[in-house]
Amino acid sequence: MLTSRPRGTEDILPEEVGRWYLLENTAREVSRLYGYREIRTPIFEHTELFNRGVGDTSDIVEKEMYTFIDRGGRSLTLRPEGTAPVVRAFVEHSLEARGLPVKLFYLGPMFRYGRPQAGRLRQFHQFGVEAFGSRDPALDAEVIALAMDFYARLGLKDLELHLNSVGCPDCRPAHREKLKAYLRPRLDDLCPTCQGRFERNPLRIFDCKSPACREIVRGAPTVAASLCPDCAGHFDRVQEYLKALGIDFILDEHLVRGLDYYTRTAFEVMVKGIGAQSSIGGGGRYDGLVAALGGKQVPGIGFGLGLERVLLALETQGRELPPEGGVDVLVVTAGTGVDLAAFRLLAGLRAAGIRADKDYLERSLKGQMKYANRYPARMAVILGEEELARGRVSVRRLDTGSQEEVPLAGVVDYCRKMKESGC
RNA sequence: GUGGGUGUAGCUCAGUUGGUUAGAGCACCAGGUUGUGGCCCUGGGGGUCGUGGGUUCGAGUCCCAUCUCCCACCCCA
Numbered sequence: 388m389l390t391s392r393p394r395g396t397e398d399i400l401p402e403e404v405g406r407w408y409l410l411e412n413t414a415r416e417v418s419r420l421y422g423y424r425e426i427r428t429p430i431f432e433h434t435e436l437f438n439r440g441v442g443d444t445s446d447i448v449e450k451e452m453y454t455f456i457d458r459g460g461r462s463l464t465l466r467p468e469g470t471a472p473v474v475r476a477f478v479e480h481s482l483e484a485r486g487l488p489v490k491l492f493y494l495g496p497m498f499r500y501g502r503p504q505a506g507r508l509r510q511f512h513q514f515g516v517e518a519f520g521s522r523d524p525a526l527d528a529e530v531i532a533l534a535m536d537f538y539a540r541l542g543l544k545d546l547e548l549h550l551n552s553v554g555c556p557d558c559r560p561a562h563r564e565k566l567k568a569y570l571r572p573r574l575d576d577l578c579p580t581c582q583g584r585f586e587r588n589p590l591r592i593f594d595c596k597s598p599a600c601r602e603i604v605r606g607a608p609t610v611a612a613s614l615c616p617d618c619a620g621h622f623d624r625v626q627e628y629l630k631a632l633g634i635d636f637i638l639d640e641h642l643v644r645g646l647d648y649y650t651r652t653a654f655e656v657m658v659k660g661i662g663a664q665s666s667i668g669g670g671g672r673y674d675g676l677v678a679a680l681g682g683k684q685v686p687g688i689g690f691g692l693g694l695e696r697v698l699l700a701l702e703t704q705g706r707e708l709p710p711e712g713g714v715d716v717l718v719v720t721a722g723t724g725v726d727l728a729a730f731r732l733l734a735g736l737r738a739a740g741i742r743a744d745k746d747y748l749e750r751s752l753k754g755q756m757k758y759a760n761r762y763p764a765r766m767a768v769i770l771g772e773e774e775l776a777r778g779r780v781s782v783r784r785l786d787t788g789s790q791e792e793v794p795l796a797g798v799v800d801y802c803r804k805m806k807e808s809g810c
Numbered sequence: 811g812u813g814g815g816u817g818u819a820g821c822u823c824a825g826u827u828g829g830u831u832a833g834a835g836c837a838c839c840a841g842g843u844u845g846u847g848g849c850c851c852u853g854g855g856g857g858u859c860g861u862g863g864g865u866u867c868g869a870g871u872c873c874c875a876u877c878u879c880c881c882a883c884c885c886c887a
Contacts, residue, residue: 391860391878446885450811468887497887502811504881511887580884594885644886655886666887693887721845754840756847764847771845785847 395509405711410694413540414514418492421533423516426491428472434462440471440680444588451499465498469515469691478682487520505662506696517689524621527652527688528628534668534690535634542706547657549639552622555650558615565608573603593641609640618651625652648673661699668692715806716743717764719755722772729770739799765810
């Protein structure tokens with residue numbers, strides 16, 4: 388092969404595109420149902436946006452970004468996630484001036500450099516929402532409910548919603564110190580990466596999967612225990628709202644999201660059976676991010692979910708996904724001197740909203756019928772030399788094999804009726 | 811970035827201790843006599859054996875390098 392697609396990317400082929408329509412349509416539908424409007428931001432941004440927005444200590448920024456210098460000498464980066472760009476657009480266009488809250492959703496490709504594996508690509512697609520301008524815990528619950536609704540509409544089952552609060556700038560430092568005090572005497576027993584995290588971002592040690600770290604972390608002071616009264620109250624209210632909607636969740640004090648901007652509510656949705664990467668979505672509150680990116684003090688909350696992983700989960704759960712392709716009518720010719728009439732009929736069918744096609748490889752009548760069968764087409768309209776001279780054509784149903792001769796002038800209507808009656 | 815596995819027609823795979831023109835099934839195309847699909851029969855097209863080196867009289871088979879894909883770690887969606 389002279390050239391192939393770049394590592395960790397995928398072509399979505401025609402037979403797979405139907406399931407993408409389903410995902411995208413469901414995402415748009417459910418978003419609008421909840422009052423969210425679509426925003427489309429560039430695929431690349433100034434690198435600085437992600438350095439400041441996602442966080443210098445995050446793995447995404449440290450080693451997973453597609454960063455390049457353009458011909459004007461600017462450092463640009465293919466977006467690795469959706470929140471920072473949306474916040475940037477929010478600030479840049481002063482969207483708060485339109486009246487708060489501002490509720491937005493996005494859909495599109497993201498890029499992260501890493502070794503591909505099950506459920507992990509270098510270019511992948513995310514659906515996400517961001518809501519700006521309210522600290523109301525009901526909004527936290529709404530965002531979570533929207534995500535869960537999206538999964539439910541697609542028919543996904545056996546999901547686990549993990550929920551935590553990571554506190555705010557008021558209570559986090561205190562917890563951080565308590566945690567460090569607890570960890571310090573045990574520092575030597577932590578894995579090498581976590582020893583590095585100890586100073587920079589000790590919360591992340593909760594996330595570590597190494598058995599040694601897990602064991603140490605088990606007895607560590609939890610965030611929940613050191614939340615300030617405001618954060619604790621907020622967290623309680625979020626839980627009440629979720630319960631009111633009948634949404635089950637698992638309190639998970641070890642849940643610490645990898646992006647640095649989260650405050651208070653953090654959540655993640657897990658599903659089994661799609662490989663080692665079991666997270667199919669997550670998000671949280673980021674009350675300081677808009678200000679950190681140069682905007683006003685506007686709170687925010689959102690989620691992002693990976694469409695490829697959703698697809699993987701749907702497949703392992705045996706959910707039937709819609710096929711794509713096929714045509715209502717294949718226009719078939721027999722004999723000579725009928726090509727122009729056939730071509731006109733094809734245009735007429737299409738103008739009437741009937742999906743139609745014809746053979747372009749000069750196949751024999753038999754070959755055209757085989758083509759119709761394989762296409763697949765529901766009907767074949769056959770223009771034969773003799774009938775056409777009498778102004779008539781034949782319409783054959785491919786499923787039953789029944790065939791009827793109808794006037795050429797009425798064949799478009801005939802096909803439309805057949806289609807409407809479910810042929 | 812680390813580790814393990816993998817790579818032969820469009821797809822799924824055979825290919826003996828290195829030995830002539832690399833095979834099968836499916837798919838595709840054409841036929842099976844007058845203008846009709848699905849089944850069956852016959853025939854046909856299609857492969858730089860991932861790529862680049864090397865060993866050898868001779869390499870799909872052995873060696874080295876490299877790339878891809880798969881899986882796991884890391885991290886996350």
